[in-house]
Amino acid sequence: MNSKTSFDLKGRVAIVTGASRGIGRAIAIGLAREGVSVVVNYVSKGAAAEEVVSEIRAAGGEAVAVQADVGDLAQHERLVGAAHERFGRIDILVNNAAMTRREPFLDATAKAWDETMDVNLKGIYFLSQAVARVMAAQKSGKIINISSVHDVRAMVNNSIYNISKAGLVMLTKSLALELAEKGIQVNCVSPGAILTDDTRPRLADPAYRDKVLAKIPSRRVGEPEDVVGAVLLLASPASDYITGTTLYVDGGMLL
Numbered sequence: 255m256n257s258k259t260s261f262d263l264k265g266r267v268a269i270v271t272g273a274s275r276g277i278g279r280a281i282a283i284g285l286a287r288e289g290v291s292v293v294v295n296y297v298s299k300g301a302a303a304e305e306v307v308s309e310i311r312a313a314g315g316e317a318v319a320v321q322a323d324v325g326d327l328a329q330h331e332r333l334v335g336a337a338h339e340r341f342g343r344i345d346i347l348v349n350n351a352a353m354t355r356r357e358p359f360l361d362a363t364a365k366a367w368d369e370t371m372d373v374n375l376k377g378i379y380f381l382s383q384a385v386a387r388v389m390a391a392q393k394s395g396k397i398i399n400i401s402s403v404h405d406v407r408a409m410v411n412n413s414i415y416n417i418s419k420a421g422l423v424m425l426t427k428s429l430a431l432e433l434a435e436k437g438i439q440v441n442c443v444s445p446g447a448i449l450t451d452d453t454r455p456r457l458a459d460p461a462y463r464d465k466v467l468a469k470i471p472s473r474r475v476g477e478p479e480d481v482v483g484a485v486l487l488l489a490s491p492a493s494d495y496i497t498g499t500t501l502y503v504d505g506g507m508l509l
């Protein structure tokens with residue numbers, strides 16, 4: 255059988271940032287179901303991360319919860335070290351954790367800019383560098399960045415987030431270009447509206463929900479699990495010739 259067409263992920267090791275809740279949680283559980291050992295990262299909700307680890311172990315998988323703020327470069331070693339010490343290698347990095355600050359442009363502050371960019375761009379850039387050094391030595395690896403439809407479509411009162419996600423697309427292309435010859439592929443998965451702790455309060459408002467649904471040809475808000483298939487594809491050998499690209503998972507929202 256040609257390994258180029260394989261979706262087999264058994265025995266791989268992944269770090270998933272922001273895996274205690276929402277989309278990151280679904281990705282961690284989805285990878286583990288395919289036989290991947292997972293470092294479940296969180297920033298403050300340790301109990302939620304431990305629940306994800308328990309769910310993975312109960313299903314026969316391997317996982318460990320590791321606290322680290324992606325926006326603090328000094329904490330990255332905890333993630334890389336945990337993957338190495340616990341599982342011996344790193345095959346997949348899913349940069350999922352991100353910050354959103356919803357405020358009008360005229361009220362935006364430099365503090366909000368710095369805090370958002372520290373996590374959404376600087377943190378991802380340097381965590382990817384630390385992990386890519388390990389992957390380069392292994393001569394293979396997959397970096398998957400969770401962006402957003404707002405990397406191409408501006409969202410009102412969310413300019414800093416929009417800009418960070420647009421930057422993430424270029425981060426993806428730039429890293430993909432330099433890492434391709436080292437056997438490392440770097441891609442983005444950009445979700446549309448997904449029901450998570452972040453979006454649930456606003457989507458509970460029927461008027462807002464109807465406005466969102468009107469923009470989605472599939473006529474439903476996505477579940478975190480809707481994002482997992484794209485990540486599994488981009489983590490697997492079947493996508494070894496795909497790099498620097500962005501896959502939109504949005505029920506057709508951008509159409």
Ligand code: NAP
Nearest residue numbers: 272274275276277296297298299324351352402448450452
């Ligand atoms: P969420 O439900 O709010 O969960 C956020 C996760 O990120 C939590 O696990 C949180 O950890 C972690 N986190 C936050 N800041 C962190 C930091 N500095 N370091 C490490 N972990 C951190 O988020 P979500 O809605 O699933 O979004 C996940 C990703 O999808 C983000 O990149 C977001 O931009 C993107 N996205 C979401 C949507 C959507 O509709 N939900 C749409 C497009 C794109 P704790 O549990 O410890 O707080």
